Amino acid sequence: MQLNWTEILLGLMTLLGSCGWFVAGKKYKQEVEGMKTDNQMKKLDLSSEFATKFKDLIVGPLEEEVGKLRTEVKDLKDAIEGVYDCPFRDDCPVRERMRDKSHRSEDRGEKSEG
Numbered sequence: 001m002q003l004n005w006t007e008i009l010l011g012l013m014t015l016l017g018s019c020g021w022f023v024a025g026k027k028y029k030q031e032v033e034g035m036k037t038d039n040q041m042k043k044l045d046l047s048s049e050f051a052t053k054f055k056d057l058i059v060g061p062l063e064e065e066v067g068k069l070r071t072e073v074k075d076l077k078d079a080i081e082g083v084y085d086c087p088f089r090d091d092c093p094v095r096e097r098m099r100d101k102s103h104r105s106e107d108r109g110e111k112s113e114g
Contacts, residue, residue, distance in 0.1 A: 083095055 080098075083089055083092060086092060089095065
């Protein structure tokens with residue numbers, strides 16, 4: 001049986017085509033992995049950007065407001081403690097108003113603070 005040049009050429013072309021297909025498949029897999037890595041990096045960038053904006057727009061103002069509220073509560077506590085040193089403490093309208101508010105909240109079942 002004698003091989004003809006066309007059969008040899010066809011065999012070589014098939015072999016080269018298969019090698020090309022194999023190399024292209026590897027290249028495709030590498031591109032897909034590169035895209036996955038890029039997407040993960042974008043997710044990380046978006047996450048860090050979100051965290052930064054959240055801190056700037058929400059956490060920062062809340063911390064500032066909480067600080068102001070703490071200062072106001074401290075000032076209020078100091079003022080309430082000063083009632084006992086007041087010469088008008090027996091007939092103090094502020095003290096009476098606070099007692100009335102305390103009694104109303106207890107009647108509603110709320111817990112009074114202080």
